[in-house]
Amino acid sequence: MVQRIIGLTGGIATGKSTVSDYLAQHHGLPILDADLYAREAVAPGTDILEAISQRYGPTLLAADGSLNRSQLGQIIFTDPAEKQWLEQQIHPFVRQRFADQMATLSEANIVVQAIPLLFEANLTGQVSEIWVVTCPEAIQKARLIARDRLSEADAISRIQSQWPLSDKVAWADRVLHNDRTLGALYEQCDRALRSGPTSP
Secondary structure (H helix, E strand, C coil): CCCEEEEEEECCCCCHHHHHHHHHHHHCCCEEEHHHHHHHHCCCCCHHHHHHHHHHCHHHECCCCCECHHHHHHHHCCCHHHHHHHHHHHHHHHHHHHHHHHHCCCCCCEEEEECCCCCCCCCHHHCCEEEEEECCHHHHHHHHHHHHCCCHHHHHHHHHCCCCHHHHHHHCCEEEECCCCHHHHHHHHHHHHHCCCCCC
């Protein structure tokens, strides 16, 4: 059996979680979520959270000892060097979590790896095909402002901190356009699954 490993990615607020939820709930596919592993990496009591606290001070921690993500975001989305430092702490942990989980899924025909920074973190080698969820930047920005209650400037800085969507689309094996109805998006997911794995 040749295992089909789908690398699901896209831009911030393009609808990756909507797609992964659909693939899990409707098709019963196992979803390995990079965002979940990244949150585990900075959970209270971890060495990585301690390193973050030492670098930026205890104000980066909430009263319960958890990471103040909003405050950290203000730092890393305005300073590329600090963003790189943080990723160097978190990415090895995330890679190991993927390896551990894949070892338990050797019998699964299809596995979905939901990785927002698939290209940026150079993780394309661990998947067999790449699905990119995309939408016009105006829609992406509006969703991000509504979801995270950001200013327009903050939303733009977060979008621009990632690879341009056009570049991700150019490298994709499947492109899912999320600028219409949910039904239309789900139909594209179904069609991409039916079409089978891409050729090497």
